Amino acid sequence: MDQIDAQLLSILQRDGRMTISDLSKKLALSRPSVSERLQRLQERGVIQRFSATVSPKALGRDTQLFIQVSELKRKPEEFEDFIEQNEDVLECHRVTGPVSYFIKAAVSGMDGLRMLVDELIPYGNVNTSIILKSPVENRMITPVQKPAP
Structure with missing residues (x-):
């Protein structure tokens, strides 16, 4: 895991609904590159799921x-x-x-x-x-x- 993966995880933990396009702008990477990183993090079990935080x-x-x-x-x-x-x-x-x-x-x-x-x-x-x-x-x-x- 490199620094870009760490940044990606940080951004997604703040806003899991961020689009690939917005992620690519924040990370200064192409959309395919961001998609590949996301896929790799999911396959490795680093990202377990995407969900909403609900107020009990x-x-x-x-x-x-x-x-x-x-x-x-x-x-x-x-x-x-x-x-x-x-x-x-x-x-x-x-x-x-x-x-x-x-x-x-x-x-x-x-x-x-x-x-x-x-x-x-x-x-x-x-x-x-x-x-x-x-x-x-x-x-x-x-x-x-x-x-x-």
Whole structure:
């Protein structure tokens, strides 16, 4: 990955809808060259997908939280099947340490929170933390800079 690829990734993370034509102008490259770079980054798995960032609050999910699930009472596969089907869950990560899973969820107020916790209790110990503020959210990812020899 060269500096132009890094610039391309930075631009797309700010505006994933930018056209090939606009990208070529910003990068001072031909449209075919930009298209080839995009294709190569997708094939290598650097760009996983293009998507829209949607506001949970604008869709009625005004309470976001992190949930820790520990001391699982059921098989991980059974728990993960439940989590995959639950639309309140935005992210779920199986982790090492005393906590088995970290979950990020967005619910509709305290009633939504209560219902989600009630659904999770049969799977293990549940600990919730409501998100008050997110000073860093969806930070752009850039290539690791290798130290000069």
